[in-house]
Amino acid sequence: MASCPLSLLSAGTTGKITGVHAGEGLRRRLYALGLIPEATVTVVTRDRGSIIVSVCGCRYALSRGMAMKVIIAPEVAAR
Amino acid sequence: MKKTISVALTGNPNVGKTTVFNTITGSRQHVGNWPGVTVEKKTGRCEYADTSIEVTDLPGTYSLTAYSADEVIARNFIIEDNPDVVVQVVDASNLERNLYLTMQLAELGRPVIVALNMVDVAEGRGDTIDEKRLSELLAMPVVRTVGTSGRGLDRLLETIIAVAAKGEKHTHTIGYGDEAEALISDLVRILDDDPALAGGYPLRWLAVRAIEGDSAVLALIEKSSVAGAVQARLQQIDLDEYEALLADKRYEAIGAILPQACTMCVRKMTGSDMIDRVVTNKYLGIPIFLALMWGAFQLTFAVAEPFMAGIEYVFGWLGEVVAGSIGNEWLASLLGDGVIGGVGGVFVFVPNIFILFLILSILEGSGYLARAAFIMDRLMYVIGLPGKSFIPMLMGFGCNVPAIMSTRTIEDDRDRLITILVNPFISCGARLPVYILFAGVFFGRDAGNVIFGLYALGIVVAILSAKLFRCTILPGESSPFIMEMPPYRIPTIKNAMLNMWEKGSMYLKKAGGIILIGSLIVWFLASYPAGVEYGSEESFAGMIGHLLEPLVSPLGLDWKIAVALIFGFVAKEIVVSSLGVLYGADEGSAALSDALLADPALSMAGALAVMVFVLLYMPCVATLGVIKKETGSWRWAGFSVLYGLVVAWILAFATFHLASYFLGGA
Amino acid sequence: MSEYHKQLFAGFLGLLYLIVGVAALIALVVPDIKLFELFGISGDPAMGFVLVVIGLTLISGFFELSKKIHEGVAYLHVGIGLALVFGMIWFLSVGAEFATLAIFEGEEITLEMIREAIVPQLYLAVIALFGFIAWGKEFSAGLLRD
Ligand SMILES: Nc1nc2c(ncn2[C@@H]2O[C@H](COP(=O)(O)OP(=O)(O)OP(=O)(O)O)[C@@H](O)[C@H]2O)c(=O)[nH]1
Numbered sequence: 053m054a055s056c057p058l059s060l061l062s063a064g065t066t067g068k069i070t071g072v073h074a075g076e077g078l079r080r081r082l083y084a085l086g087l088i089p090e091a092t093v094t095v096v097t098r099d100r101g102s103i104i105v106s107v108c109g110c111r112y113a114l115s116r117g118m119a120m121k122v123i124i125a126p127e128v129a130a131r
Numbered sequence: 132m133k134k135t136i137s138v139a140l141t142g143n144p145n146v147g148k149t150t151v152f153n154t155i156t157g158s159r160q161h162v163g164n165w166p167g168v169t170v171e172k173k174t175g176r177c178e179y180a181d182t183s184i185e186v187t188d189l190p191g192t193y194s195l196t197a198y199s200a201d202e203v204i205a206r207n208f209i210i211e212d213n214p215d216v217v218v219q220v221v222d223a224s225n226l227e228r229n230l231y232l233t234m235q236l237a238e239l240g241r242p243v244i245v246a247l248n249m250v251d252v253a254e255g256r257g258d259t260i261d262e263k264r265l266s267e268l269l270a271m272p273v274v275r276t277v278g279t280s281g282r283g284l285d286r287l288l289e290t291i292i293a294v295a296a297k298g299e300k301h302t303h304t305i306g307y308g309d310e311a312e313a314l315i316s317d318l319v320r321i322l323d324d325d326p327a328l329a330g331g332y333p334l335r336w337l338a339v340r341a342i343e344g345d346s347a348v349l350a351l352i353e354k355s356s357v358a359g360a361v362q363a364r365l366q367q368i369d370l371d372e373y374e375a376l377l378a379d380k381r382y383e384a385i386g387a388i389l390p391q392a393c394t395m396c397v398r399k400m401t402g403s404d405m406i407d408r409v410v411t412n413k414y415l416g417i418p419i420f421l422a423l424m425w426g427a428f429q430l431t432f433a434v435a436e437p438f439m440a441g442i443e444y445v446f447g448w449l450g451e452v453v454a455g456s457i458g459n460e461w462l463a464s465l466l467g468d469g470v471i472g473g474v475g476g477v478f479v480f481v482p483n484i485f486i487l488f489l490i491l492s493i494l495e496g497s498g499y500l501a502r503a504a505f506i507m508d509r510l511m512y513v514i515g516l517p518g519k520s521f522i523p524m525l526m527g528f529g530c531n532v533p534a535i536m537s538t539r540t541i542e543d544d545r546d547r548l549i550t551i552l553v554n555p556f557i558s559c560g561a562r563l564p565v566y567i568l569f570a571g572v573f574f575g576r577d578a579g580n581v582i583f584g585l586y587a588l589g590i591v592v593a594i595l596s597a598k599l600f601r602c603t604i605l606p607g608e609s610s611p612f613i614m615e616m617p618p619y620r621i622p623t624i625k626n627a628m629l630n631m632w633e634k635g636s637m638y639l640k641k642a643g644g645i646i647l648i649g650s651l652i653v654w655f656l657a658s659y660p661a662g663v664e665y666g667s668e669e670s671f672a673g674m675i676g677h678l679l680e681p682l683v684s685p686l687g688l689d690w691k692i693a694v695a696l697i698f699g700f701v702a703k704e705i706v707v708s709s710l711g712v713l714y715g716a717d718e719g720s721a722a723l724s725d726a727l728l729a730d731p732a733l734s735m736a737g738a739l740a741v742m743v744f745v746l747l748y749m750p751c752v753a754t755l756g757v758i759k760k761e762t763g764s765w766r767w768a769g770f771s772v773l774y775g776l777v778v779a780w781i782l783a784f785a786t787f788h789l790a791s792y793f794l795g796g797a
Numbered sequence: 798m799s800e801y802h803k804q805l806f807a808g809f810l811g812l813l814y815l816i817v818g819v820a821a822l823i824a825l826v827v828p829d830i831k832l833f834e835l836f837g838i839s840g841d842p843a844m845g846f847v848l849v850v851i852g853l854t855l856i857s858g859f860f861e862l863s864k865k866i867h868e869g870v871a872y873l874h875v876g877i878g879l880a881l882v883f884g885m886i887w888f889l890s891v892g893a894e895f896a897t898l899a900i901f902e903g904e905e906i907t908l909e910m911i912r913e914a915i916v917p918q919l920y921l922a923v924i925a926l927f928g929f930i931a932w933g934k935e936f937s938a939g940l941l942r943d
């Protein structure tokens with residue numbers, strides 16, 4: 053499936069990060085948090101502007117602006 | 132002579148550094164279940180096996196690159212203060228991300244020890260960690276610890292002493308692949324030409340950081356004699372690519388280590404996820420938050436009642452004893468009017484303050500605080516602040532000083548400045564006595580609603596001010612943010628109680644110290660010059676009050692309130708104690724209530740105006756000091772005083788006149 | 798099977814909370830409704846709001862579970878938790894009030910006063926308590942302790 057920004061995924065979707073399109077400062081921070089290319093991300097909640105994702109066992113809240121910068125390839129749902 | 136070893140406690144946020152620190156050193160630093168509790172370095176000592184160990188607790192940081200003020204502190208301490216041993220506290224239930232920092236620390240060339248904290252959580256989940264194997268793979272000592280129960284901390288101390296005695300620097304670092312390694316060794320060769328750099332820092336680390344574009348390291352190189360050569364070499368490559376490569380290699384190394392040392396259980400949907408699903412729900416999130424706030428508020432007032440009645444009873448009795456048994460009129464007035472009237476008036480509210488702090492500490496310990504910030508993100512976005520800014524606001528309900536300090540975790544300077552400037556409008560615990568007194572006296576059954584309204588007004592003014600600042604003096608967009616959501620924990624009664632006592636006892640000390648002094652000064656001003664009637668308009672207090680009366684009379688207030696407000700600048704409770712002194716309420720707070728009610732100069736509308744004014748008028752001395760410290764200039768501190776006064780005056784004026792109209796005047 | 802029980806419980810308790818909460822809001826505008834007084838419901842905006850929120854939380858659980866979304870139990874658990882928290886808050890508040898009256902104001906606590914203190918927030922929490930006894934363990938087992 054094609055890649056899209058993290059902010060467009062619906063709750064419960066899992067996918068792999070394919071790129072982080074942010075300035076270098078921000079990107080380094082995301083890397084330190086475990087949001088690196090190839091990492092598996094699950095969207096926990098996305099009811100409001102910001103979303104909560106789960107990456108390698110940690111939960112993070114990302115504001116929408118932040119979530120736009122993380123590009124992800126959603127896994128095709130099992131059913 | 133005994134040896135002293137200096138140890139730095141570092142690690143990701145919310146992994147239990149402060150908990151470990153407190154247990155080792157017997158300190159009582161603030162612990163909470165959200166990232167960014169500690170924002171300042173704190174030092175403590177402990178003696179173990181004939182060695183004196185100086186431990187420094189640092190703010191949490193995800194990597195050695197600093198983004199916010201608290202992370203700068205953590206990083207600078209490790210890099211510049213040269214601690215003998217660096218202990219990285221690691222969340223054992225979350226190894227992968229935690230080890231990223233370990234990889235960076237390893238490059239520093241310092242002795243590093245890994246404290247596998249929260250192993251109880253990992254074990255409870257069924258994970259197994261072979262710390263011996265992990266220690267071999269990382270080439271550093273690994274100790275299993277549980278900060279909360281103290282398990283393994285002796286082992287940790289023994290390891291610290293052993294490592295310090297050996298004094299071996301950590302040399303094992305990960306390889307970044309041929310291409311990157313070639314670049315690194317080129318840079319190391321260039322950097323080696325500058326003796327100043329070569330002497331002070333591990334060169335491999337400098338080279339790696341330079342490739343990653345660490346601005347602090349680049350600035351350091353900029354000043355050195357090899358700046359040109361380094362620049363030239365870095366220009367030949369695509370830095371972006373290398374940066375991603377380095378991060379990748381670190382995770383690759385972690386990925387190679389972990390399966391050899393631990394087995395992780397498959398994660399099901401946890402209790403935390405369940406709660407999050409509900410409390411961050413699109414429609415239910417905010418209502419649940421409001422309901423909880425109301426519940427907290429209800430508890431603060433209702434449960435304190437019998438305790439307050441008890442304290443009132445004791446002070447009433449004391450007042451009678453003083454009045455009845457002390458012959459010397461002067462002394463009787465000093466003790467009765469000054470001490471009992473003043474301090475007693477503030478003392479009654481101790482139960483409220485304690486319960487307030489208890490609730491705040493449960494809120495912090497449970498992990499809901501971070502969710503509240505998430506829920507409020509939409510609203511904060513509208514006013515141009517990141518959701519993170521909501522945490523200092525909630526903390527402000529306790530005391531504005533730590534709340535303003537906690538803004539250090541906000542990365543963007545302008546976001547941070549705005550968050551600091553609006554914080555004094557959040558009603559802190561010290562203002563509560565004023566509300567309870569006035570609302571209780573003038574509004575009886577509706578007191579609760581009136582006080583809830585004041586809290587809400589504080590938040591509304593804070594939010595509107597933030598919007599105003601955003602549109603005028605500090606323009607900009609709210610910066611994108613990312614915040615860790617800690618797992619929910621059931622707060623222990625012991626922890627919550629300790630936390631409550633720690634903060635509540637500050638209030639007690641304040642009542643015995645600065646408020647006592649303030650009360651005595653007001654008593655003196657009310658009794659002299661010699662011969663005047665106590666608390667009359669001819670006394671010094673009366674003179675000061677009359678000087679200010681033109682300013683407060685449009686708000687429906689008289690000179691006594693003006694004097695109390697002046698002293699309230701030192702600490703807001705003093706408004707209550709000053710009134711107690713001025714009204715000569717020597718039988719405790721019940722007497723003050725009666726006196727206020729009997730004063731013809733005060734009306735319901737006037738009482739509302741007093742409360743609104745006290746809520747908003749200016750930060751207290753301590754808050755002012757911290758604003759100065761955190762913004763780095765008196766300019767902003769002065770600004771917040773002026774702005775507060777203007778807003779308070781206008782709103783109190785409006786309140787008085789609207790209320791007079793609706794409530795039928797004085 | 799047990800999921801079905803949970804669904805029923807969530808629906809039943811949620812409906813009760815919702816009805817009582819709305820009633821408390823109605824009582825604000827229409828005073829003196831005999832039926833309401835019988836159930837200890839008086840007009841109170843804050844209380845009404847809280848009861849409605851708890852009701853809606855539980856009912857969301859009912860709907861999710863009836864759609865066979867297993868995660869719906871989250872609403873049930875949190876709903877029960879909220880019910881207990883607010884029941885406890887009321888209990889403590891009334892206890893404190895009675896203590897003040899009895900100890901410092903020398904008043905006697907009459908049966909009438911106790912009857913007045915039994916409000917929906919309290920007696921519905923007792924029902925929620927049964928839910929907690931039945932399923933509380935499986936939920937809190939997933940939570941961390943300090
Ligand atoms: N179960 C368990 N909980 C722990 C342990 N150590 C700490 N905690 C809890 O983890 C939370 C965070 O603890 P802190 O000591 O404040 O963490 P910190 O690393 O100082 O956090 P920051 O100052 O925000 O970086 C608190 O709720 C502690 O009670 C442990 O070993 N086991």
Ligand SMILES: [Mg+2]
Pocket residue numbers: 148149150161162168169189190191
């Ligand atoms: Mg800490």
